[in-house]
Amino acid sequence: MAVWDAALRAVRSELRGRGLAEVLTPLRLPAVAVEPFIEPIAAPPGLLATSPELPMKRLLCRGAPSIFQVTPCFRAAEHGDLHREEFHMVEWYRVAADAPAVRGDVERVVEAVFEAVAGVLPEPPVAPPRAWIEAQAVPLMAETLGVTLRGDEDAPALRAALRPVSARLGDPLATVRDDRLATSPRAHALAAWTALFSAWCDVELDPWLAARRDTGVHLVELPPALAALSEVAASERDATRTVAHRFESHVHGRELANGYRELRDADEQRRRFADVNALRASLDEPALPVDEAFLEDLRAPGLPPCAGVALGLDRLVLLACGRRRLADVALELPAAP
Amino acid sequence: MGSVMDVSELKKNAKVEMDGHPYVVTEFQFVKPGKGQGLYKCKLKNMITGAVLDRTWRSGEKLESANVDSRTMQFLFSGGGAHTFMDSANYEQVELSEDLVGDDKYFLLDAPQPGSDQPIAYNVLFYNNRPVGLDVPSHLVMEVTECEPGVKGDTATNVTKGATVQTGLEVQVPLFIKQGDMIKIDTRSKSYVERVNVNK
Structure with a gap:
């Protein structure tokens, strides 16, 4: 319990100290961000929050300053060493800022929690990352896979590019339904890139991160098809490439946070949700409801330019304790007799 | 025939059908990169042949449960x-x-x-x-129906002789075992474990 107290205090004090205001948003929502492989848990007449993203952005649309929240989140059927159906997210948004600013926050929050937890751990302290590096997602994927990738290939082009390495990756695009998605190129590309990215993380990225365990890694500028709720625009490094301004932060080889330069275009956001639902339909998964009030707010008054990030607090506590399984650090009441 | 199951129902001891064979999940690991597909990494044992294999399923795949x-x-x-x-x-x-x-x-x-x-x-x-x-x-007690006589005075350790039990199985037993003795057999290794004293 002392570990969680220390971690929560560190998170709040760090983010407040960096100028963010704490908020609370509803846990039961009419709709959540429409994602291909994040399943909400029903709580009639709504859904339990899979993340506080949409309600926090609605606060920003209504003039909120930079804000943060520590909140439970729920994702159905996620059970594993690093996954639980109920977990805790630290999510924050910086108005008039870009992704590098919130990446800086991530580094400071990680450091603060490691330090705070070390202060109450009976065991020797676990060292936080010695340094942080940024890795460009698409070039790293191309290099580790040994193929040529621009990042904006459509599904057929991606399938062709992967042909030489497909077997080694365990046929990563096997679940992509070309027959059902050929008429929706955007959803098709989303399906193909999601499948590739998932296989790549498992086969290539994990060992790559494991070789850099004492370094924090921001995987930046994901392929445009994987933009989710981030803005797609020219790369900061190479203006000839179009990328998603989305990043993932990894600590001790574990994925810890996901952040965006936030997408502000309501029409594009609606198309992205539709793409996800088309992908879901191709897998015979039910469509997820679209949060019309959120899209309405994006249209007017509109989301100010901002960047945001969501960080898995349970995983951060786990890493700071040097443990391996979320169950090892869960604050749980003993089972009833 | 088994019924269709979603990969999210996979867990340790789940029974699935592949290529007309029933398999039991002996080890199970769920990983999920980013907003990506969940990967269900399983070790499976063929429930008929005992053969073991690794198989990874991805979110969105359907599989057949084994009846x-x-x-x-x-x-x-x-x-x-x-x-x-x-x-x-x-x-x-x-x-x-x-x-x-x-x-x-x-x-x-x-x-x-x-x-x-x-x-x-x-x-x-x-x-x-x-x-x-x-x-x-894993263990059964059986009667020795035939065995060679022990050799008196042989003090070397680990010396055994052949014996046959009531079902025809031949096992190596210590020299002191006699015809009519009840002995415990390890059925996995088909080997002698110990003599059992039975009050007949």
Whole structure:
């Protein structure tokens, strides 16, 4: 319990100290961000929050300053060493800022929690990352896979590019339904890139991160098809490439946070949700409801330019304790007799 | 036939059907990169052949659950190329082929074990209501029906001799074992464990 107290205090004090205001948003929502492989848990007449993203952005649309929240989140059927159906997210948004600013926050929050937890751990302290590096997602994927990738290939082009390495990756695009998605190129590309990215993380990225365990890694500028709720625009490094301004932060080889330069275009956001639902339909998964009030707010008054990030607090506590399984650090009441 | 199951229902001990064979999940790991597809990394054991393999499923895949169940049965008799068992619960009789039973034929006893008044419980595995596997108890007590006489005065350690038990199984036993002795056999290694004193 002392570990969680220390971690929560560190998170709040760090983010407040960096100028963010704490908020609370509803846990039961009419709709959540429409994602291909994040399943909400029903709580009639709504859904339990899979993340506080949409309600926090609605606060920003209504003039909120930079804000943060520590909140439970729920994702159905996620059970594993690093996954639980109920977990805790630290999510924050910086108005008039870009992704590098919130990446800086991530580094400071990680450091603060490691330090705070070390202060109450009976065991020797676990060292936080010695340094942080940024890795460009698409070039790293191309290099580790040994193929040529621009990042904006459509599904057929991606399938062709992967042909030489497909077997080694365990046929990563096997679940992509070309027959059902050929008429929706955007959803098709989303399906193909999601499948590739998932296989790549498992086969290539994990060992790559494991070789850099004492370094924090921001995987930046994901392929445009994987933009989710981030803005797609020219790369900061190479203006000839179009990328998603989305990043993932990894600590001790574990994925810890996901952040965006936030997408502000309501029409594009609606198309992205539709793409996800088309992908879901191709897998015979039910469509997820679209949060019309959120899209309405994006249209007017509109989301100010901002960047945001969501960080898995349970995983951060786990890493700071040097443990391996979320169950090892869960604050749980003993089972009833 | 099994029914369609979603990969999210996979867990340890789940039974799935692949290529017409039932498999049991012996190890299970769920990983999920980013907003990506969940990967369900499984080690599976073929419930008929015992063969082990690795298989990873991804979110969105469907698979078939295997319609397998295990029933406790007692052994009745052998003959006509088959071994006949009876379901202890409903007295239904089932024939297991010699091929299926294989060397486990040496461990089929119709009488209770010494000290017990219950028939020996054999677990018969059914797949789509067809018997496909037999589990015999890990240890059984059997009578030595034939063995060479021990050699007096031989003091070397680990010296054994051949013996045959009531089912025809040949095992190596210590020199002090005599015909008519009851001995405990490890059915997995088909080897002698110890002599058992039975009050007849």
